[in-house]
Amino acid sequence: MTHLTQQLHGVPGTDGHGGTTPDPAPGPFAGGWADTAATPPPLSGASWAAKRRAVLSERFPGERIVVPSGGLKVRSNDFDYAFRPHSAFIHLTGEQGSHAVPDSVLVLEPTGGGHTSVLFTRPRSPRDGGPHGTDFHADHRYGEFWVGRRRTLAETSAALGIEAADREGLRSALSRPVPTRVLRGEDALVDGLVPAQRAADSELVQFLSESRLVKDDWEIAQLRAAVDSTVAGFHDVAGELERATRLERGERWIEGTFNRRARLDGNGLGFETIAAAGAHACVLHWMRNDGPVRAGDLLLLDAGVETDSFHTGDVTRVLPVGGRFSDAQRRVYDLVFAAQSAGIAALRPGAPYGDFHRAAMAVIAEGLDSWGLRPYGATASTPKADLYRRYTVCGTGHMLGLDCHDCAGARTETYLGGHLEPGHVLTVEPGLYFQPDDLTVPEELRGIGIRIEDDFLITDTGAECLSSGLPRDADAVEEWLARSS
Structure with missing residues (x-):
């Protein structure tokens, strides 16, 4: 302009x-300027x-x-x-x-x-x-x-x-x-x-x-602040769910609500906000955020505030837009919650990095087996580790810090093949994603996407949940939304 x-x-x-x-000449800009140097x-x-x-x-x-x-x-x-x-x-x-x-x-x-x-x-x-x-x-x-x-x-x-x-x-x-x-x-x-x-x-x-795998005390303080602001952004969104249902592109309202918190408290977003309502939650990196938010649907919000020092939080919650989960939604949510809880229990110094992923996937595999969900058939020869990738797609977490997916240039033996140490900060975020056109799952489950993600600091004795200011289990989520409405 x-x-x-x-x-x-x-x-x-x-x-x-x-x-x-x-x-070549400053013209009207020449002279008359005060000394504004500072220390x-x-x-x-x-x-x-x-x-x-x-x-x-x-x-x-x-x-x-x-x-x-x-x-x-x-x-x-x-x-x-x-x-x-x-x-x-x-x-x-x-x-x-x-x-x-x-x-x-x-x-x-x-x-x-x-x-x-x-x-x-x-x-x-x-x-x-x-x-x-x-x-x-x-x-x-x-x-x-x-x-x-x-x-x-x-x-x-x-x-x-x-x-x-x-x-x-x-x-x-x-x-x-x-x-x-x-x-x-x-x-x-x-x-x-x-x-x-x-x-x-x-x-x-x-x-x-x-060199960024183990965070120093200053970095840990920055990440605490980033996660605290991220948690505040989720509380902001919980209070705007009903408003979002009255807008044609309610996902954009949710996105904007969180983004306002990110700009208010920090430098901005650690990554583009995922505000995925309904079947959009089955798209892992849904960032178009151009759909409606309807009562009865679920809203998957994956977002993080980046502090002025560029450290970011990364949290995901799934919110029942009408305030309560349906039976089918709760069934999936409870399985993912159990998987996340198993993954969290595996966090401890000295543990192989992959243990928390394996613990979470074991719970998901057992749950899907009990539901009779075997996408390749009951007698499939596909290795069990790959059997459920159709519904889980990705890993269960990643290092967190200056980048949302931090330390990506590290060698396998020091990261994915390494061991957890005090000062590591990472996410635990198992998910189940039943695509709306997937004929291998019952119709009532199609279009349901659930991911629950929290941020953890590995300590000398275990792990501290930095995002504990948000509820995790289904009952607590419903109570939170009731208070926020």
Whole structure:
């Protein structure tokens, strides 16, 4: 809108195609600006990030490590998606939501005794000339008039406890010949400047993921806050169920209700909200959210609030829209609840990671067997582990942290094939999904999708449910909805 207005009125600074044109003189923007430099206090995660950089330095002595934040991505023409840095960059800098600057690059430069850390970033555009002297009003993508104030380099250094330098110096900084590992695919300039070393770069990705498996005290506090806000969002939704039934696209109302909480309490969503009513609940990642919410149907809500530090919750509840489960709905719900309870009971330090999944699936298999639901026939030779994938589809949980599916670059032997440790945070979320056109199940079950998901911290003695502020069993869910209406 504003860009078009500028083009029509001949105001310099845009080229009519979403780009910028040089503005050789500041004209009406010259002079008269107050000094607004500040000295921000260190961000709460900065000291913890310094410890993580020290671990990274110890792992790769004598090698340069380059971790870009990533850049802006175009949504449509001259509008970008909201920026979120790469999770490894966040983990190593302690950067937070509203301050994150696109195209920043963290460089750990080897020295005789370890590494020095330098954050190459876009500084605040000065208003008194210099190489960035007109950016503040002429650059619609990065200029302060357009997208808000950036920190000065000194302010960035004070906030993060890292030496900060202008991104313009990145090319020179990477020119010195030294073994270099890069988090690739996030910054085209970096990828072009440093020849790819596939094995070395892959090893870096693995380490950056695995270093996030066990959360430190600060991360655990952030995840508690994320889950608390997520729980609040579910309470918000419970109070809006009846309103949603009166709207043509009631799923969108549910989505918006939760999303408002995410923006109020944190940076936003940890992932796109799944607000799936009726048979939409059988689509594991239903994010269209364009359907009605009808009394008598179930609503599956899978959602998470992302804090300003970018840590996210991830919780799922299934709500009977009319306030009570039907007999068929409760039958499925109770089986999934029993499966989740078995999975939760298997959470303990030292246990193989897969134990909670196997425990939950054993309950589901026994329950479906008792219902006579054998999709390949009673005498099928299909291995029992695969027999019910038609109705369960996916695993029973995942690590949780900066990413909803956290630590995805870790090696199998340290994650899926590893053991639970104190400080792991993960979800337990078994589900049953009976597709509306599945002739292998009784008609009364078709179109029912149930998933119950909670977030857990592995402790020295067992597991703590971080999302215990929401009811789990069917009776408690009905009582909760009655109170919320």
